[in-house]
Amino acid sequence: xxxxxxxxxxxxxxxxxxxxxxxxxxxxxxxxxxxxxxxxxxxxxxxxxxxxxxxxxxxxxxxxxxxxxxxxxxxxxxxxxxxxxxxxxxxxxxxxxxxxxxxxxxxxxxxxxxxxxxxxxxxxxxxxxxxxxxxxxxxxxxxxxxxxxxxxxxxxxxxxxxxxxxxxxxxxxxxxxxxxxxxxxxxxxxxxxxxxxxxxxxxxxxxxxxxxxxxxxxxxxxxxxxxxxxxxxxxxxxxxxxxxxxxxxxxxxxxxxxxxxxxxxxxxxxxxxxxxxxxxxxxxxxxxxxxxxxxxxxxxxxxxxxxxxxxxxxxxxxxxxxxxxxxxxxxxxxxxxxxxxxxxxxxxx
Amino acid sequence: xxxxxxxxxxxxxxxxxxxxxxxxxxxxxxxxxxxxxxxxxxxxxxxxxxxxxxxxxxxxxxxxxxxxxxxxxxxxxxxxxxxxxxxxxxxxxxxxxxxxxxxxxxxxxxxxxxxxxxxxxxxxxxxxxxxxxxxxxxxxxxxxxxxxxxxxxxxxxxxxxxxxxxxxxxxxxxxxxxxxxxxxxxxxxxxxxxxxxxxxxxxxxxxxxxxxxxxxxxxxxxxxxxxxxxxxxxxxxxxxxxxxxxxxxxxxxxxxxxxxxxxxxxxxxxxxxxxxxxxxxxxxxxxxxxxxxxxxxxxxxxxxxxxxxxxxxxxxxxxxxxxxxxxxxxxxxxxxxxxxxxxxxxxxx
Numbered sequence: 260x261x262x263x264x265x266x267x268x269x270x271x272x273x274x275x276x277x278x279x280x281x282x283x284x285x286x287x288x289x290x291x292x293x294x295x296x297x298x299x300x301x302x303x304x305x306x307x308x309x310x311x312x313x314x315x316x317x318x319x320x321x322x323x324x325x326x327x328x329x330x331x332x333x334x335x336x337x338x339x340x341x342x343x344x345x346x347x348x349x350x351x352x353x354x355x356x357x358x359x360x361x362x363x364x365x366x367x368x369x370x371x372x373x374x375x376x377x378x379x380x381x382x383x384x385x386x387x388x389x390x391x392x393x394x395x396x397x398x399x400x401x402x403x404x405x406x407x408x409x410x411x412x413x414x415x416x417x418x419x420x421x422x423x424x425x426x427x428x429x430x431x432x433x434x435x436x437x438x439x440x441x442x443x444x445x446x447x448x449x450x451x452x453x454x455x456x457x458x459x460x461x462x463x464x465x466x467x468x469x470x471x472x473x474x475x476x477x478x479x480x481x482x483x484x485x486x487x488x489x490x491x492x493x494x495x496x497x498x499x500x501x502x503x504x505x506x507x508x509x510x511x512x513x514x515x516x517x518x519x520x521x522x523x524x525x526x527x528x529x530x531x532x533x534x535x536x537x538x539x540x541x542x543x544x545x546x547x548x549x550x551x552x553x554x555x556x557x558x559x560x561x562x563x564x565x566x567x568x569x570x571x572x573x574x575x576x577x578x579x580x581x582x583x584x585x586x587x588x589x590x591x592x593x594x595x596x597x598x599x600x601x602x603x604x605x606x607x608x
Numbered sequence: 609x610x611x612x613x614x615x616x617x618x619x620x621x622x623x624x625x626x627x628x629x630x631x632x633x634x635x636x637x638x639x640x641x642x643x644x645x646x647x648x649x650x651x652x653x654x655x656x657x658x659x660x661x662x663x664x665x666x667x668x669x670x671x672x673x674x675x676x677x678x679x680x681x682x683x684x685x686x687x688x689x690x691x692x693x694x695x696x697x698x699x700x701x702x703x704x705x706x707x708x709x710x711x712x713x714x715x716x717x718x719x720x721x722x723x724x725x726x727x728x729x730x731x732x733x734x735x736x737x738x739x740x741x742x743x744x745x746x747x748x749x750x751x752x753x754x755x756x757x758x759x760x761x762x763x764x765x766x767x768x769x770x771x772x773x774x775x776x777x778x779x780x781x782x783x784x785x786x787x788x789x790x791x792x793x794x795x796x797x798x799x800x801x802x803x804x805x806x807x808x809x810x811x812x813x814x815x816x817x818x819x820x821x822x823x824x825x826x827x828x829x830x831x832x833x834x835x836x837x838x839x840x841x842x843x844x845x846x847x848x849x850x851x852x853x854x855x856x857x858x859x860x861x862x863x864x865x866x867x868x869x870x871x872x873x874x875x876x877x878x879x880x881x882x883x884x885x886x887x888x889x890x891x892x893x894x895x896x897x898x899x900x901x902x903x904x905x906x907x908x909x910x911x912x913x914x915x916x917x918x919x920x921x922x923x924x925x926x927x928x929x930x931x932x933x934x935x936x937x938x939x940x941x942x943x944x945x946x947x948x949x950x951x952x953x954x955x956x957x
Binding site: 282285398402403406407409410411412413414415416417418474475476477478550551552554555556557558559560562563566567569570571573574575589590591592593594595596597598599600601604605 | 631634747751755756758759760761762763764765766767823824825826827899900901903904905906907908909911912915916918919920922923924938939940941942943944945946947948949950953954
């Protein structure tokens, strides 16, 4: 007896969506039934766009939203187009109303109630009305500076304070990330960008801090504070898509702080730069919990951001299909896990 | 409007159960409504047994199973009496039939289908018939060498092999653990104990290996292999409850191996000893995943076993109450988390 494959549509075939497509093509019991894009790429073969041999697989042509996202056309859409909830809202709505589950890689969607409580309620209503689920996930937010922290507190009787530090290399990333993080610009330009709000830096601290505080039952007093500083290089640094002269900006150091009863309880520390090893910086992910007991975790080097986000979004597909309807977060669903077997075996009857 | 507290019964007030009681007494929105014991302790005050001031709380007297475990007498029983599924089965059945959820600290119960598939089916049937849930958890098995491994694979596109290493100190533990692990005996006595099966060592490798392999979809070929070696001390070592002369046994080094298609894919490495630092051994928890990407995690020092198990069992109470009925494992439920707020806020309507 043959069971039907899990059917996936990928919306946005950039670095993340393209990586998810390549990952899915290597997995059993799952197939890509559609890809959504815009402009000149419409009508082109997904395999050509990915640079992957089609072999004896059916071709998948990139199509418009209207052509590809039709009622129950797939079990899940992987939506890889945005960083912010408000920009992805209408796309999510479009999928949910066609009774298709959604996994979003938008950073804010990892905990949309943190900054968009009204849109979250609306998405939850639409999802439940249509009997489907929407989840935001990724490596960070989604795992390293939030879900992993929460999981480790599970071994604690009491928690006094939490520090999550992610020291990572931006060298593998492309031109969009170089621009968002201010790589190669002068310190003056960086400071102007911070002032005018044109430098994105890392998106996700309000989401990670709220995910942690809600999970363990800390009520935050006041807003989550954030700071952004340039990492000024003392040497010439060059990565495939980035370049910084000595004296210019090689990275962006962001911090975030959550307060309980006015006391700083959650600290996020996330310096991102190209070629960190040129100045002796060792990359890694660090979680420091002060409590009963203290827990000091490190992952060295850091879990790479690109592969990590691709894997998290794909690996959560079965949990999202199995979930009760509504807006879900990583706090609601079982732990993520690699899928080395047949994806159909993970779908509940 | 006052909501009712979450009601807990603790069965077995030894080091683990007693620790859970003390932890619960510090938490909001939860109360201990009964403690089950045997022999002379029946009729004694839980507070006296714990050495905790009662204050203005109602007294709780230790009672027999029959007196304390009555229909719906509590939301959950914390069962802290056994290491093996078969020894705890009848106690679990007794609670489930009285429509009370169960959290068991028995190591084998962390993944009972690994060694007791028939008893697991039977427990699942009884739990579902009575609309309640049973979960086994603890620090290990339960988190460090299994759930945490699984969670980290969530960031992986592919997994080639897994090593979980827990190098811990037994110094804080009592006489029962000293005896189970062979602390202080001669190497000949140790080897005889291994041969005759009288040395328990660590209980949990089959459970941890199966939890990992089932989670990521590896089908194990053949049995999980285990080995047990003495850690022979070169120096005199002494802990509160243990003592080993130079040349005698200061600990027990266990390994476990899981095979896929005949190839060793999962390695468990768990040397446990008193006073490891006397010979320069640094304790810690280590997870090494070879795959895409590689992940190298360490927690130093190790998450302590006693506090960790106490915290995991208590912290999972809300998830167990909220769960659909049946036998559940840590793979099925949302991630564990510390409870710093009111436990009632975590119970779904």
